[in-house]
Amino acid sequence: MSDATLSRYHRQGRRNSALVGVLALAALAALLLDLMTGPAGLALADTLKALAGGEVARGTSVIVWDVRLPVAAMALLVGAALALAGAEMQTVLENPLAEPFTLGVSASAALGAAVAIVLGLSLPGLPAVWSVSGNAFLFALGALGLLQLLGRIRGGGPEVLILFGVALNFTAAALLSLVQFVASADALQQLVFWTMGSLASAQWPGVMLIAVVLAGSVPFSFRAAWKLTALRLGEDQARSFGVDVTGLRRWTLFRVSLLSAAAVSMVGVIGFVGLAGPHIARMLVGENHRVFLPASLLTGALVMSLASTLSKTLVPGVLLPVGLVTSLIGLPIFFALILRGRRR
């Protein structure tokens, strides 16, 4: 009897791993679709050939490598980073609504961008093209650093962190309004466009930066998977299992800070992915973080990549800000999933 149950458990585990594999393939397919879509539609064969460095028209090669791939790769990586950050945040803050937005990371990044765009202040020595992203990164990281500091002074419980995060969110939003108030019409338009979240300005160096941050933090996330799983059973339980919950929380929030600051600084404010990616993943594979974390990451990548394609095709000839697309298209899907989940 117990052997049968165990092998059923292992079968479920294999099924979940297979689901993660399917998500990975779907994300890759979405990436290809994203590459094929645009003002000049490309055939799948040509796209693949261009990617492989094969014999294609010179125009096709330029479109794939220089125009579309940075944008498509950025979409994939930003989606992955935001969803992984959201998943880990929801667990360590023991709150299903936690994501980079809730803690004021996005608002702070927007404030940083505003300071660069409107006031022209940025880090000395940074090339002009990087001034907006650099500022946004710095402000987002600063916000999470401040949050950790405040949390540590006050004992660092999850409720305290969330309350401080919400306060930080409103503070950053108020300061942002102040900067907008003094901004010129030109700068204001630029800023509004930035806060809507856009992939249009994606460049290879930015893609590389996110790739490096993601590659650097994913191994640590996955290594903490059982610890994070234990935290779902409550803080006392995790501690009695031998998990240093305070340390786990601190390091996870550090990783999450880097991930979300990098993502938000590159593409602006992208809603929904950090919140819904983990929720969709949870409905698919459950809460064992060994599959939940990779599933969240891949769901985020998939959703964001599809959103990138949609942002080009929804209104022909117009590139919509991708942040709008994720929110508008994503939310109905999310509602449907929640309602379906409730009925079961």
Add this chain to the structure above:
Amino acid sequence: MQGLLAQGISVRYGARSVLAGLDLPLLRPGEVTVLAGPNAAGKSTLLRAIAQLQPHGGKVLLDGRDLAHVPMRDRARLVGFMPQSLPAGSSLVALESVIAALRAGDTLGARGADATAMAVLDKLGIGALALEPLSALSGGQRQMVSLAQAIVRDPRLLLLDEPTSALDLARQVRLLSELRRLAAEGRIVVAVLHDLALAAQWADRIVLMHGGHTHAEGRPELVLTPALLAEVYGVEARVERCSRGRIMVLIDGEHAPG
């Protein structure tokens, strides 16, 4: 020195002192000790302090080692803790949650963990629930899973906070006889129980707590006396001796002072 010794345990929540220098007698391996007492007597706080889940003053020595200075991972092997309740919202399945109890603190590697966890569920008679999500279990079933999480690391010291509060009669007997068996194998078992009848029947020793102090302690028939119960709970109680040397506590009503 074998056993658990807690000395001068004090805990404050802000300005309020919950435990003020409480001493426990030496609790020896093989014994089941029940912490009893009215609400807010500090029972759960004492249990969490012993488990090092609660900042506290004083010393907790297990077999002569100061638990506060034992590294976390080693402490997880020595001490099992069963909380009052598990969060009801988790979609983890029961078996997964017990495996997490082994693997989160690296107590046991991937190889043996799954089978060890399954064996514990079977032993507690809840093997059939192994693949059920915790959110789909009843309060009592979750309590049994929580017990499995506490004992799966085979700890020397087992601390349980109201382990029977949500259990039906059969499961109460099952859990308490399991505790007796675990103690008989040389473990130290400490449980908070509200049900004095259960305490009288299953405990080797009862520690009666009141207002953050040990009011009385000793064998059940020495602690469960009408006088002490009136002092601590303010109730009118009769204590009857029945067959096999057991005692029975009957509550007649509130104690009329004077």
